[in-house]
Amino acid sequence: MSSVRALLLATSIFAIAACSPKEEPSKIEEADVPLEEEEYVEQDEMEFMVPGEEREVIWDALTPEEARDKFTYSNYNDVRVTHLNLDLAVDFETKTLSGTAEINFRRRARGTSSLVLDANMLDVSKVEAFTEGRWVETNFTMGAHDPVMGSKFEIALPDRARKVRVTYSTSPEAGGIQWLSPEQTAGKEHPFLFTQFQPLNARTMVPVQDTPAVRITYDARIKTPTDLLAIMSARQDISGELDGDYSFKMTRPIPSYLIALAVGDIKFKKINNHIGVYAEDYILDASAAEFEDTPKMETAIAKFYGPYRWGRYDLIVLPPSFPFGGMENPRLSFMTPTLIAGDKSLTNVVAHELAHSWSGNLVTNATWRDAWLNEGFTSYVENRTMEALYGEDRAVMERLLDKQALMRDVEAAARPELTALKMPADLGHPDDAFSQVSYVGGMFFLKFLEERFGREGFDAFLRAYFDEFAFKSITTEDFLTYFEDSLWADQPDAVTESEINAWIYQPGFPDSIEKPRSGAFNKVDGQINAWMGGGEIDGLETSAWTTHEWLYFIAQLPEGITTDQMAALDERFSLSTSQNAEIANAWYMRAINVGYEPAFEPLDGFLMRVGRGKFIYRLYAALIENDRRDWAEAVYERARPGYHPIAQRRIDDIFAE
Known part of the structure; x- marks a missing residue:
């Protein structure tokens, strides 16, 4: 029995218990789509064991019922x-x-x-x-x-x-x-x-x-x-x-x-011959401009991990009630309008949804317990794409911010088993698998493997993985078996069984998780320290800051910041009325915790017009935790009809806790 198979058998018990468009669609010509796409792809018969059949199955650590x-x-x-x-x-x-x-x-x-x-x-x-x-x-x-x-x-x-x-x-x-x-x-x-x-x-x-x-x-x-x-x-x-x-x-x-x-x-605007944007007219041009680097993203991912296999790739910017940043529907990613910042600073979400064309859409988790196979792989490919297009500094800043979000979710988890990559067998609802654990935790696991096996070899392994399991649904154990046979076997000393076990099946994250360090963020720390140490507000030099530096700045403001200091920041930088949804959300979270009253009127407007769950779930929870339940309930009563049913259910649960 192979080492991973023995490990999986040993750990599985723990894992289980524990239109008239502006550019009409007619402009999307037949030539833009490969001719072979007219043919239906035959489906694989080797995915699951059929009772009574004698056939080799991909995994041997899980019974058919467990899988x-x-x-x-x-x-x-x-x-x-x-x-x-x-x-x-x-x-x-x-x-x-x-x-x-x-x-x-x-x-x-x-x-x-x-x-x-x-x-x-x-x-x-x-x-x-x-x-x-x-x-x-x-x-x-x-x-x-x-x-x-x-x-x-x-x-x-x-x-x-x-x-x-x-x-x-x-x-x-x-x-x-x-x-x-x-x-x-x-x-x-x-x-x-x-x-x-x-x-x-x-x-x-x-x-x-x-x-x-x-x-x-x-x-x-x-x-x-x-x-x-x-x-x-x-x-x-x-x-x-x-x-x-x-x-x-x-x-x-x-x-x-x-x-x-x-x-x-819905209108349509072309970006290139097989990529375009659908949207309501008011936001169409801005969306096409914001997403104009999408062809470059496709080129970068294809260079790393093989060709795009879906014909066209279009995006649609939905009304603000869409509850997610994006949804990777093949050939047509659904996107939130909160990404339209005017400076491409939030287009990592586009890279994420495009990357799903390889991880998630092409190779899919077979159960929601294995959600990290979709989201962790995609987050890793997303970060590699950001690095390829915009440089290592941006990729590192995004990983550092992501790690902060991961640690926050780990700390807030309802129970420890939900902080392992492989979700527990008694998972109550698949939504519980879609925390930063699956997204960012999965990304850092693959980053760990990249560091141990080397980027060149790991890239070749991932490309072969996408080919091997194309148009199939697999479990964590399928991946681990393939990983052992195709990569680990050639470098047996690169990782240990206990390290793999800690990453996949044990709660929390091991010390081997990357500790991203950003020179740009170090400079932000220096400015915060100088200002909080008695410096003048005018001494904060932010003209060259990106969205990432602003998010880090707001997150690093000390717990003891006063409402007068919040007011000084707001007067100078107009943070309460920021048109960048990520910056506004981060500022409102801090304003709720501090009790900075001038932010509440614009926060009311934000909650009324934005339905993205990433923002509104935490904002409502923070309001309740900071003795603002009555205010939050009044806003929610007005806002609820405009929220998606998914968001309504989640927020109803927040108020019921």
């Missing part, structure tokens, strides 16, 4: 969905999508008589199976509703059926779909909808095996009001006609959480 995603009802080891064909109509008046989902599947175990899917608040009126050359109605049952997992949707399968068709409609309260009234958009004339499915919300729009373990291709036809444009995480309708009838095709197998839809008064 199974616990957040799905689906019987994906017995029957595997392979393709989805959607035909849905968008109704803004009823806030529903209705139509059919045609589902192709492959039986993987003999005697399987039912297909089990995930559904959440779907109103199913009919289910048919295609057998003997025709569609026939078949029986189905919809289980009781669970607030986290929705319902078990079981369909009886005739013997020779290979696909089913579900006629249904979504609920107006679907957690993965946000419906915005015209008044909630910038243009104030047209409604808007967008989806957010990671981690468990695809089942609120589509009956599907809603697990990252299952990858599917899909086609879709979406019917909308004729004055609105629909776009999806797939090859777009290239007709260029704003006609309310749009068709899409995704030929690469993806997990269900990467299905995405947006409908609204």
Whole structure:
């Protein structure tokens, strides 16, 4: 037995217990997309053990049950969905999508008589199976509703059926779909909808095996009001006609959480021949300018880790209620407008979502316990991209700020098991896996391996890793087995088993974690010390500071800073009214802790117009912790209707604690 396999067996017990667009879509020409993309990629049959089959599996440290995603009802080891064909109509008046989902599947175990899917608040009126050359109605049952997992949707399968068709409609309260009234958009004339499915919300729009373990291709036809444009995480309708009838095709197998839809008064602007930006008109030009380095990012990542494999890469800047910085939907990353700072200082988020085209979309975590495989790898590639484009100093500053956020999350974790890279078997909700532990902790683990094995060799290993597991879903143990066989075996003394164990399975982070040092931040420290030691406010020289230096400056202000000193900073630098969302958020956090009253009126406005969870969750929590609950509740009552359902649930929980 190999050393890693022995280690994994020894540690697994602990791990378990413990439109009329400005540049019309018709300008996106056929030649911009590789011709071979018309062909569907065949899916791998070696991903999971099928009971009764004798086959070599990738891992041997986990049983099939241990490797199974616990957040799905689906019987994906017995029957595997392979393709989805959607035909849905968008109704803004009823806030529903209705139509059919045609589902192709492959039986993987003999005697399987039912297909089990995930559904959440779907109103199913009919289910048919295609057998003997025709569609026939078949029986189905919809289980009781669970607030986290929705319902078990079981369909009886005739013997020779290979696909089913579900006629249904979504609920107006679907957690993965946000419906915005015209008044909630910038243009104030047209409604808007967008989806957010990671981690468990695809089942609120589509009956599907809603697990990252299952990858599917899909086609879709979406019917909308004729004055609105629909776009999806797939090859777009290239007709260029704003006609309310749009068709899409995704030929690469993806997990269900990467299905995405947006409908609204959306315009398009080209960056190069296969990269562009969609947005409402008010922010389109600024977004295209902010993201103009995206082609350079793609070139840098491809040089390191192999070619981009998805055809086009576009971005859409969504309304401010979008609850994340970005979402890596293939071919169409969803982005928050809070990134539009005017100086490209926040475009590391673009690099992150683009990097997901390799780590996460191409190679996917098989369960949410393994979320670090998506986010840690992506954060590492993001940081390497920033270094390649903007230099080592910026990459180091970002790692140092990220490490501060990581240590904050480790300290605030509800329990120690949530500070290990491999999440515990009793993970209560996949959202708990999306802390800085998975993102930044995973990045620092890969940085540790890079330092031990050398950058050149580690880059070659990662490129081979992306090739080996392309369009597959894997576990942490799959990665470790491949790591041992492909890299560690050639340099057995580079790391020890106990070091790997400490990084992956033990709470907290070992002393071998990098300690980033930034010369630019050292200069900021010097200025803080001089000013707090009695120097004049005019002595602070900030004209050359980047966003990163401002964030470090605000974070390093001493706990004993007075409201008079806060006022002096605010008067000179207008921090309470900063148009940079990251700087404003950092300043508001400090203002809440200090009790600096002049910041509360602009904070009210910030909470009313910004729905990005990274900001608002911590701000509401800080208000409660600092005896501002009544004020926070009053703001939230007004702001809540404009927040995404995901954000509403999280903030409701914050107030309930």
